[in-house]
Amino acid sequence: MNPTEEKILLAAEQIFLKHGYDGSRMQAIADLAEINKAMLHYYFRSKDLLFERIFKEKFSRFFPEIEETFQLDMNFVDKLCIFAEKYIDFLIQNPYLPLFVLNSINKNPDFSKNLPLKMPQLLLQNYLEDIDKGLCKMHNPAQILVTVLGICAFPFLAKPMMTLLLGASDEDFFELMHQRKEEAKIQIRILFEV
Amino acid sequence: MNPTEEKILLAAEQIFLKHGYDGSRMQAIADLAEINKAMLHYYFRSKDLLFERIFKEKFSRFFPEIEETFQLDMNFVDKLCIFAEKYIDFLIQNPYLPLFVLNSINKNPDFSKNLPLKMPQLLLQNYLEDIDKGLCKMHNPAQILVTVLGICAFPFLAKPMMTLLLGASDEDFFELMHQRKEEAKIQIRILFEV
DNA sequence: TTCTTATTTAACCATTTGGTTAATAAAATA
């Protein structure tokens, strides 16, 4: 890929993730990429298209290698635990991602309509099997989904509020998130294990 | 209060809550309030000031009558349960609030620095007492805070994504949230009760 | 009524913003 194009994408990613669509300025992206603003339109035509490019990439990453994990041969709860740990690790590397994705979907729900989302089916099937085997407590699957995602992602959504409430620094926060990997696994076991 | 002022505040609330600061247009607020755009500045001087007015009111509501609840004479876990139920009920009435508050703090952390936030101290004290009495499991208080808030608020933050993932309608979502009041209480008991 | 103050409007303004263009430099291709 063209080095200019690459610089643009990198800059766009940073700006869009931090400020969202409305809060981002094409000029800010150009400045960060150290190129002329016209280049943005030369390579990506419009702000919408550039944003879409970034969003699609980020959105797909918001649901990481779940399938791998969920195809392993182990019971559902263990899989949830592995998922949670991996996922929190991923979010530690991408703390802006959850708020960005949620805001983007919120602003334009149609936007993500075409994107691949087969994950839930796999998950659901797996879950029902383990209930049959008596390995797992019965819950509404929708509640499980929202609970597990919430355990992992909510702290990152609420990061600014949390640091405010707790008077914590950024380092404190990330320390808390590393702890949270264990906390998440404990919570998942308590909630779902028989 | 002046009826025009009132109309403005009502309209500003709707627009700002739905679109956030960057996504909101003064003209859109004026249109919704059915008044001349100049009136906005006549009564509130600038977009910033108008937004601040709305934000402060909404931010304070994001932490509702917690103090009442937490001064009741019962153990910590019961209080958490009452809080969760009340809070989810409140959020059902104000589904846009969490994303709005989080985004606003994220955009401008200093903004909420002066606002009253004594809640955590009260909560913490209460919690430590019950641990001493052996009524409650030992956790990192910060983790509890983020867990309980997450159980209640995350579904509303993720509403558009959830309806997408689950192929659910708005009615389905609110039905889920009504269920979630029970789910939240169950989860809190499992997590924190000895 | 008359004078003063508060409220409302339409027109206007400066700046910002996404986007375009025409000229030019640099590669690639013939």
Next chain:
DNA sequence: TATTTTATTAACCAAATGGTTAAATAAGAA
């Protein structure tokens, strides 16, 4: 080398946006 294509820049543009103003109107106070 000559020619065509690709990449880059500076200047420019139209629309949108937050904000102002001066005049008009409504409302109170004297």
